Amino acid sequence: MAKRIDVNNLNAFYGKFLAVEGVSLSIEPKSVTALIGPSGCGKSTFIRTINRMHEVIPGARVEGEVLMDGIDLYGTNVDPVAVRRHVGMVFQRPNPFPTMTIAENVLAGIRLNNRRLPKDQAEEIVEGTLRAANLWDEVKDRLERPGSSLSGGQQQRLCIARAIAVKPDVILMDEPCSALDPISTLAIEDLMAELKENYTIVIVTHNMQQAARVSDRTAFFNIAGAGKPGKLVEMNATSVIFSAPAEKATEDYISGRFG
Amino acid sequence: MAAVVEQGTLTLEPLSRRRATVDRLMQAAVYAAFTLALIPLVWLIVTVISRGVGRFMIDSDGESHFNWDFLTQSMRGVYGGMPAGGILHAATGTLIITLIAAAISVPIGLLTAIYVVEYGRGPLKRAITFFVDVMTGIPSIVAGLFAYALFAVLAGPGTKTAIVGAVALAVLMIPVVVRSSEEMLRIVPNELREASLALGVPKWLTVLKIVVRTAFAGITTGVMLAIARVIGETAPLLIAVGVADSMNWDPLDGRMMTLPVYIVSEYRKGPQPCNNPDVACIADITVQRAWAAALVLILIVMALNLIARLIAKYLSPKTGR
Ligand SMILES: Nc1ncnc2c1ncn2[C@@H]1O[C@H](COP(=O)(O)OP(=O)(O)O)[C@@H](O)[C@H]1O
Ligand SMILES: [Mg+2]
Numbered sequence: 001m002a003k004r005i006d007v008n009n010l011n012a013f014y015g016k017f018l019a020v021e022g023v024s025l026s027i028e029p030k031s032v033t034a035l036i037g038p039s040g041c042g043k044s045t046f047i048r049t050i051n052r053m054h055e056v057i058p059g060a061r062v063e064g065e066v067l068m069d070g071i072d073l074y075g076t077n078v079d080p081v082a083v084r085r086h087v088g089m090v091f092q093r094p095n096p097f098p099t100m101t102i103a104e105n106v107l108a109g110i111r112l113n114n115r116r117l118p119k120d121q122a123e124e125i126v127e128g129t130l131r132a133a134n135l136w137d138e139v140k141d142r143l144e145r146p147g148s149s150l151s152g153g154q155q156q157r158l159c160i161a162r163a164i165a166v167k168p169d170v171i172l173m174d175e176p177c178s179a180l181d182p183i184s185t186l187a188i189e190d191l192m193a194e195l196k197e198n199y200t201i202v203i204v205t206h207n208m209q210q211a212a213r214v215s216d217r218t219a220f221f222n223i224a225g226a227g228k229p230g231k232l233v234e235m236n237a238t239s240v241i242f243s244a245p246a247e248k249a250t251e252d253y254i255s256g257r258f259g
Numbered sequence: 260m261a262a263v264v265e266q267g268t269l270t271l272e273p274l275s276r277r278r279a280t281v282d283r284l285m286q287a288a289v290y291a292a293f294t295l296a297l298i299p300l301v302w303l304i305v306t307v308i309s310r311g312v313g314r315f316m317i318d319s320d321g322e323s324h325f326n327w328d329f330l331t332q333s334m335r336g337v338y339g340g341m342p343a344g345g346i347l348h349a350a351t352g353t354l355i356i357t358l359i360a361a362a363i364s365v366p367i368g369l370l371t372a373i374y375v376v377e378y379g380r381g382p383l384k385r386a387i388t389f390f391v392d393v394m395t396g397i398p399s400i401v402a403g404l405f406a407y408a409l410f411a412v413l414a415g416p417g418t419k420t421a422i423v424g425a426v427a428l429a430v431l432m433i434p435v436v437v438r439s440s441e442e443m444l445r446i447v448p449n450e451l452r453e454a455s456l457a458l459g460v461p462k463w464l465t466v467l468k469i470v471v472r473t474a475f476a477g478i479t480t481g482v483m484l485a486i487a488r489v490i491g492e493t494a495p496l497l498i499a500v501g502v503a504d505s506m507n508w509d510p511l512d513g514r515m516m517t518l519p520v521y522i523v524s525e526y527r528k529g530p531q532p533c534n535n536p537d538v539a540c541i542a543d544i545t546v547q548r549a550w551a552a553a554l555v556l557i558l559i560v561m562a563l564n565l566i567a568r569l570i571a572k573y574l575s576p577k578t579g580r
Binding site for chain 2: 148
């Protein structure tokens, strides 16, 4: 559990369009790494290269290396499906499966892969995972209700539970709170602080305070202009990025002068 | 009407007389159009019921009381103005042929739709979409001739069996199933596909267990409507399956009656001579049978629609709290 990730010289394309260029960075295990930057600078594109979800989009491809504990996730014999079992993802908008109950949503990653679970083991996983996602007390009496019957914040925690139920090593979160109210946002931030004990977490956020609150390290991405590729400007301990950034662009962005 | 409301710098105009009039006119027009559209439908249903029930009111011995003889008898040994004979053979024929047609066209149509929506790219996808469009426009009589000609080559000239008719109906059903399934697969949000893939679920399982499952209610409704569409087809079945008076359970051998063809053949027999006052005889028995069969056909189509609605209700994604 909780693996280290090293990205070397990564380019991400949509067809001919180079969206992210030359990113090299390291993500420490058992920590929260925040990706910040203005809209369109390629944060989502980059985070989706880590679990090979980028190539799901027709025409999209990746150059470069993403090493997880030294193994290249883009190596010739690596199955993207296997990568995604190790690197889970939470999306911007909560997206529980509408045909499934709360309990079924938690077990989705296991059941969809045609694995059979004895009933008691399934119940154990549901309870343990929902507890880990700080959702158990709120839903324990209605596990058989549809996932869509929950509030937005609860749905997002359900999606986090769904992601950790398959026991990944790394969890990617692309703006997980941007569709949520402040209270739900706090609940998710608390959850992240707990999850980093066991997982490597990467989060994209638009909210600078959130990056400062939850992350150990922060990477700032920027874009030179529309149609240009996004690039990593700098990466450092979060406290350093927010107090003494090395680059002028970083300072301008975090002080709210653009973006 | 109301005067201008003024307070300080805020001015609220009263509801304009012209806009209120236009609104009322439009409402009237909408209701009028709706009623107009409803008239033929209601008329049709009333006519079919009032003319169709007659056959259920006289039994095969000529006694006047409500009875199910029409549903439990075939036309075997029925002639002239005998107040006997029913649609058992035609109703089973229609069910058998339609079921086989559905069994052929649902897998083909659904898989085609899955290919087009989930996998297809480039020229092959465009070609398939084009040919499905072309198939949609095939006249049903042409589909019947095609199936007849196909089996003339495969099974010998003059082959008229239920399977030939089922193939003809399948040719008509497939494009409808493809189209409606495509629509239903397309409205499954992409987020659900991504959520499933990101859990490490392979694409084919994602398509099967998330996309098709989420769209299942809509796909079923589409299939039911496609069946309702072809169940009344007459011309292709006349050519491909022919006419029969007795029961035939074997789709691979011999002609088989179907409800639409039954209606046509009864109607074509015309009035029957009733010369012997000692024998129960109804002169317009054939017309009565045709209407009664039409009534049963409509009821079957309505039942199919009802089933489609129930399936949609119980299987559609659960929402709300
Ligand atoms: N599916 C796509 N197809 C083509 N271009 C895309 C697609 N998604 C994103 N892009 C482009 O890639 C660039 C980076 O986008 P994105 O990664 O979404 O930025 P961010 O998440 O930082 O706002 C943008 O210029 C965007 O227009
Ligand atoms: Mg984004």
